Amino acid sequence: MVAKENEQDVGIDKQFLAAPVKSAVDKFQLLPEFLKVRGLVKQHLDSFNYFVRTGMKNIVRANKEIRSTVDKNVYLRYKSVRIGEPSVVVNSVMDQLSPHRCRLSDITYAAPIYVDIEYVTESNGKKSTATKSDVIIGKMPIMLRSCCCLLYGKDEEELARLGECPLDPGGYFIVKGTEKVILIQEQLSKNRIIIDTDKKGCVQASVMSSTEARKSKTVIVMEKEKIYLSLNQFEKKVPIMAVMKAMGMESDQEVVQMLGRDPRYGALLLPSIEECASHHVYTQQEALEFLEGKVAKSRFYSASVEKEGRAMVILRDVFVANIPVRENNFRLKCMYVAVMLRRMMEAIINKDAMDDKDYVGNKRLELSGQLLSLLFEDLFKTLNEEAVKEVDAFLNKPSRSRFDFSTYITRGRITVGLERALSTGNWDVKRFRMNRKGMTQVVARLSFIGTLGMMTRIQPQFEKSRKVSGPRALQPSQWGMLCPCDTPEGEACGLVKNLALMTHVTTDQEEGPIISLCYCLGVEDLELLSGEELHAPNSYLIILNGLILGKHRRPKQFAQAMRKLRRAGKIGEFISIFVNEKQHCLYIASDGGRVCRPLVIADRGVSRIKEHHMKELKDGMRNFDSFLREGLIEYLDVNEENNALIALYEGEATIDTTHIEIEPFTILGVCAGLIPFPHHNQSPRNTYQCAMGKQAMGNIAYNQLCRMDTLIYLLVYPQRPLLTTRTIELVGYDKLGAGQNATVAVMSYSGYDIEDAIVMNKSSLDRGFGRCIVMKKLAAVHQKYANNTSDRIIRPQRDGRNAEKMQILDEDGLAAPGEIIRPQDVYIYKQSPIDTKNTISGTVPESFYKDSWQTYKGPEGETAVVDRVALSTDRNDNMSITFMIRHTRRPEVGDKFSSRHGQKGVCGTIVQQEDFPFSERGICPDLIMNPHGFPSRMTVGKMIELLGGKAGVSCGRFHYGSAFGEPSGHADKVEVISETLVKHGFSYTGKDFIYSGITGMPLQAYIFMGPIYYQKLKHMVLDKMHARGSGPKVMMTRQPTEGRSRNGGLRVGEMERDCLIAYGASMLIYERLMISSDPFEVQVCRKCGLLGYYNSKLKAAICSTCKDGEKISTLKLPYACKLLFQELQSMNIVPRLQLTEA
């Protein structure tokens, strides 16, 4: 027997060996190819494209006919819908729009929505149908780089001509000149049964149903052994058995049969059956009557509902709404409920069967397309409803002349609605009971990486304040889909996530063909099954998108067949087929919002991608799609990954391996991909860097100098990191870097480097290290008024009182580019009319205008320069003038710097070069970092970066440090780096023999020195430093103002006050809280204890209550205290002061 088995084994091995030799094929090349076809924000673009191409058409088709309720013959029918080119109407001429123009002149990048219609017109009482094509019903904001965008399919040169940066990913909208991105929204998946426990620990099965018609949430919960249904439409929980009976399952036995033969399930259901009986509910009629009594009142129901009975309607339309009920046949729904109950009971019997809400497979990502589609549907329906209403009103008018239905659908409703939602971020769709805030955000243009990071960000479903750890924890199912590093610190930690490099988010796919395919492949229709068979042990339920199709006896073969069809391209590549052996179910998913990623298919552990495939790819004979089409690569979603055995590398594949990863570093996202050797760092450091990379200054985009953002930070001499990663090259960080390669010596120096401070070399700063440009936008509008008057911009005064202020103005009254602008300088000499209401006739006199110039209010001592002046027309056809003010800064003490390893520090001091240590080769570091930064942070990656950078500069080759890249050659090994160092005469440790620049003698230690990529962060002292002696006060309390922008004071707060009290420094408290703040002298009447006043005419103090000046004392108290008294008095509370000595 044993021998036989061995033989078999050998036999298998032979086959195995006959396969082509397993050699590691470098599959990295696939990645750039993948990103080429996909781009970095494909998920957004795909979603939007789907909406534009399919979603919108479906919506219009579903509501294609509108009819007047007054005259049924009056109708309008939409025949087709499409989106034109982005354009704007200027002086009734259609003008093509380019995105950059929209940014500069504050307009929305939108394209008209054209419809072809057939409708009824009436003139002179005669009705006739007419057709019209290209009727514009509104304007759709267009996502940049989507299929409707002007930039679609353009190459680099054409993009440059349009003023666009070729590296810009697109995926956002331009609304009124601001770039807005609809963040990816994370949600629990719809139409799926989720088993979990509620707050009380009761097991519950919930389904969030969502169909085109309805959205509802059904919860079946087990409470005190009994099972109830909880639905919003019922006032309280109703027994599930009553519901079953109401749906026609009158026989208890059948219900028990549906749960399966196992007596345990029957036993669990027994209490519920008993309860139902205790209510004397036995028949469907009784059940319906029973439920009728539970229906929540005060809801509006139409007449048809009243006829049928509300309970019936609720059960049909609301209760698990995703299961269709055809001709009041509730059988499918009963089956579905039975499956829910069964899964619940399984979970009760075996706790492992509980679903994990945080499991990524149970999540759906909602993208811009879906969100816009909701909005569009609502607006489109509203438009139609309103059109009908107006038409009705018109038709009801007795005397009507001409009538044209088509004029009622060209209102601006859709345009305004879409624009408002995008610019405010409030999705307020009453129709779908949706009220969500903060869906859109302004694209952060602080750094290129920040922009990219924003496109991959996923907004959580929960509010951030919840103190839960579950959703925040790193989920193992996140692997490869969501970046494990990139999450913010603080309250949103773990909730806000980011997509990994290769993640794709699916869009909806049609179910119809899949359903028929399933039946063809031997799925037994559910309706033909008896209750008993539902859970027959030897067959699997086939569930498509939460809808039970039927059963299959050979699920494995079925899955195999489906997968084969998918790989052959016969069904969509994003359809997932997941066999759940525990639940005896086979899930097919084709819905949108699932995350998936490409993997190389392996047959019995042998990769399908061979050397020649990669060669063909290199020669340009293939692309990523051809790999996909030929079934070498496929997309797996999180659920299907559970059926796969994925090997990290080809060499590690065993005979059971079904897939092989393309590259391990793709588990990281864009932001984390910048870090060299992140797998050598302590993990929080990578997370810190992900947050900091977004604050680093550098190049924003190729068109950065043409952009007119409110605030731009640029580095003067940005560099490409010496130690790169593959991700850096893929996303283009090497072209738009945000940092400089600084030679760093890790040593202690001067004592100004404690607490992560760094010591900088003055000569390096002189030569341009860390120099940055800050640009701010100033704007002015040349306003036109209702009475046909307008502002005017006039010649500056060259002499006289204001001449000095107007020095920088050109003859046209605007500041000239290149002029140095100082605080109080006028940058636009504008005058406004005094009267903007009444119409003016004749010529207007000079006195009609008053000065309304605008002055620059920058900080003193900063020499800012006018960089650019741009004139454009804004939405209201006023001329708007924008000025960019530029300020070049060199680093100073207190500016914040950081390496790429979450090691931030401020500049502690700046030291002359001659005082800096120097090496044997005369190399003087640019900055000195304290070695204490290493032990607790454990950023070994930074040390390797230093070594790699040093080897890089000495041998002239960029070194790589991709995550987990050592085995596949995408990261250099330390040994190899060390060898390079030794070859060029350095120590293998990277430590050099250093001479002190002060004494001239060698240091008593070898110093770890080499280049590290340093980022300058946007936090600069110049923007933050603040002090004041005396200054402005708040009017009401007479206390100093708050905040730097108002030149406010520094507050001695509660805790500081506590310290002073504890210390007994009473006079100091007195001085701080009163004398330096709001001292005030009051007159207090000793008789009544109220405040009096000093009458300066009579030169006497008088109490206004007692009308008496006799017993008045003067005392000092804080003005805020006096204010309090008066405020109390105003609310009928009398504060009386009793003076012990006066």
Next chain:
Amino acid sequence: MEKVSVWDLPDVPEGQLPSHIQLQRTRVHCNPDAPTHTENVQYSGAYSSVGVDNSLQLEQFRKNFRVEVIRLGKEDMEFDMIGVDPSLANAFRRILIAELPTMAIEKVLIANNTSVVQDEVLSHRLGLIPINADPRLFDYKSENDDPKENNTIVFKLHVRCERGGPRLTVKSDQLKWLPNGSEFSLETSAAKSTAKPKTYTTFHTSQETLHDFSKKPIAPCHPDIILSKLGPGQEIELEAHAVKGMGKTHAKWSPVATAWYRMLPEVVLLQQVEDERAEKLVKTCPVNVFDIEDVGKGKKRAIVARPRGCTLCRECIREDEFKQDVALRRVKDHFIFTIESTGALPPEVLFTEAVKILEDKCERVITELS
């Protein structure tokens, strides 16, 4: 080991340091973990107990001090400075970097700049251009001084990229020296129509007539430093005023790219390294410090052939194998000095200038003291 009382040890010979102390005094020991004995013993009486005078004697210094030029190029030189204290060598280095004056562009008057490079950045770039002018022929210009021929050099840069033409790279050779001073007239003086309109400088004579400037016109040292790039229709017109300054104030006035020294390496074989081990030792050193010598009878032995080339990579003492055989040391009073000039002055002149400055400083100290 037999115990020996300290008192029984032989006396340390008077007037002469024990060898290991002597070694510590004159050599830095570059051990695998860290260098030791890097400090110089300054105190004159440090060794008085053994009768050794550690004070600095001028006679001695004169006798021992030597300078040997190893390499002298147009822009860089290497020389050995033997017999000085590190503090002295360091003083020269520091003076070279920070205290030797040169001429550098300090003020830029921009008439027009439509290039992509911002005014400040362009000015900064201009400032860093080394200028081929002997700073000794100019005076320092203080705040209230008028820019005159003896303290200011004026350059003009006027480039325009014609529309329709190809893009243009502006290089430092486009900077034209204006020996007669600024050509931009002051706005305020425009009203007075005197013969010569007032400009931003008040030159009395042309700089060309002064010194040897006619023979050797003033220009940037390197003609190919990229200043900016111009697209069609863009233009730069500016005047740059160079003044005398010191590296202390700004690195642009530093006459050296860098100047540094290193102590003479001394590699010592403490024990004989023979045959295979010798070959191995030779191979470990990436800069071929060691060589092989035939001692006859087919025997080979490692010798230290080129100690000067040692970069102190510590490869030879990295593994335990040769740790006992090789000692890496640095001679404390022998400095291999390298000067890389930016081009304004030849390196040898820079050094003599540095010496002069140090002399001045000493003189100042002496006068202060007396």
